Amino acid sequence: MYQCIACQGTLINKSTSIRICSHCGNSYPLIDEISVFLLPDSLSSLQCFIMEMEEIKSSFANISHRLEEHEQHSDDDMFANRIEMMKQGMAANSQVLDRTCKSISSFLADRPRKDNTLAWSSIKSGFTFHDMLPYFYQDWFGTPEFAKVKSLFSKTVAEHCKDWESVAVLGAGACGLLYSVADDFQVSYGVDLSLPTFITAKNFIQGEPLAFHLKRADWHKVELTPPESTANDIRYVVSDVMNMPFVSGSLSVVITQFMLDFVSNPKRLTEEIYRVLKPGGLWINFSNPCRMPGDPVELGRRKLNELPVFFEKMGFDVLSMENERFALLNLEKIYAEADNNEQLVHFFTLRKNENDRNLSGYDKPIQRFFKSNDSVWAETPRVVKGRELTFARKKSFEQGCSNELIEISVEGHYFSIPPNFAMLLDMLFKYVDGKNSLRKLFTVVHEKGISLNEDAFLQLIYVLNVQHYLIELEE
Ligand SMILES: C[S@@+](CC[C@H](N)C(=O)[O-])C[C@H]1O[C@@H](n2cnc3c(N)ncnc32)[C@H](O)[C@@H]1O
Secondary structure: OEEOOOOOOEEEEEEOOEEEEOOOOOEEEEEOOEEEEOOOOHHHHHHHHHHHHHHHHHHHHHHHHHHHHHHHHOOOOOOHHHHHHHHHHHHHHHHHHHHHHHHHHHHHHOOOOOOOOOHHHHHHOOOOHHHHHHHHHHHHOOOHHHHHHHHHHHHHHHHHOOOOOEEEEEOOOOOHHHHHHHHHOOEEEEEEOOHHHHHHHHHHHOOOOEEEEEHHHOOEEEEEOOOOOOOOEEEEEEEOOOOOOEOOOOEEEEEEEOOOOOOOOHHHHHHHHHHHEEEEEEEEEEEOOOOOOOOOHHHOOOOHHHOHHHHHHOOEEEEEEEEEEEEOOOOOOOOOOOOOOEEEEEEEEEEEOOOOOOOOOOOOOHHHHOOOOHHHHOOEEEEOOOOOOEEEEEEEEEOOEEEEEEEEEEOOEEEEOOHHHHHHHHHHHOOOOOOOOHHHHHHHHHHOOOOOOHHHHHHHHHHHHHHOOOEEEEO
């Protein structure tokens, strides 16, 4: 059913909680029956989900502390209600986060701790569970927006689908769409990078009520009632959609909602969807317009009429394509002061050509980063146009103390990174000029005294090329 994401080898069950690749020996955990496929090392990435949760809880504790200080020093109580709601909301959400991470912590408790510098970066493209709470509201609170999406997808599946064996919903998040399409298929897979989000969605679908507070709605409480219980075969897969554990040509339908526009490289996602679909399989997409690699940055995102030529070249026939409008995360139902901006959405349905071109995915297979060979070392990296990295060293001063934080930004998205990783990137990118080969870069890294063996260096290149698409590689 699944294959190794590093070498495409066959997986064997070592125990009820670990699968192992019979070829390269990589191990993949199963937590609460959720399959975890993360590179370079799934076990280290699990640790990062816990760290991510601890960071959110500690930021809540800091905010509460600052609010309490304000209350102590203020002589009016104008904000008292909002402050109370916020403090209660953060305390309640911290408990939800704790519950969600319990099974990850107990899985890790029995095993020696493993740290891999790249592990945090493999989950960074995904959303944190806390960021996904508004999506739980959107999918499960009876919003008209979700009803619209559900109906668009079910009509399209009914009209175009010929094979009802399997569907995969990529970036499934709160899993509303996954649950709703699962009625039609023998097996339904949800794929997402956020394990805590899947643990919560799975427990909810299996009957556990969910309550949380929404920051975007001034910390109002949302209580969700689980859906009708279902005997549908729903499987949850934690994986990067750029490199999924599905065998080539194995899926009947792929669904993407607000995913093509979120990934670092929509062309690679298109190639990966082409790889996993059966010949004649369907891809149904609902997302904001996106820019394709190589498009002039100045022109921004593609218009609807500029898409068919791209997808036809990638091996798909266009069945339908239209503009839709969607009010993303519209909280009006619970919160009077919510924003409601309708966004433009591209809704399209494609069919993979019947005569599978057997591209085996890409021009150059991902596996070369995990099975060192001479030709990969001759490849030359260059910075991707429009995805240049910007570094910012931020220093803040508070009560005589100073804090320093290193942030990077790509296409306007900021995130903080560990200082040692920032140093490595800073040094490496000075030599990424479209002329130096990977071998040359590896030599430079060594000369600068950074201890990284060949395997770890190629894993770093995988992260930069496949996961975050900051560099492209040429022969
Ligand atoms: C904008 S949300 C959309 C969620 C859902 N499709 C919806 O529309 O309600 C994007 C989701 O994709 C996940 N995600 C982002 N990048 C991903 C990647 N490279 N691989 C797998 N999941 C990813 C995030 O964790 C998040 O759940």
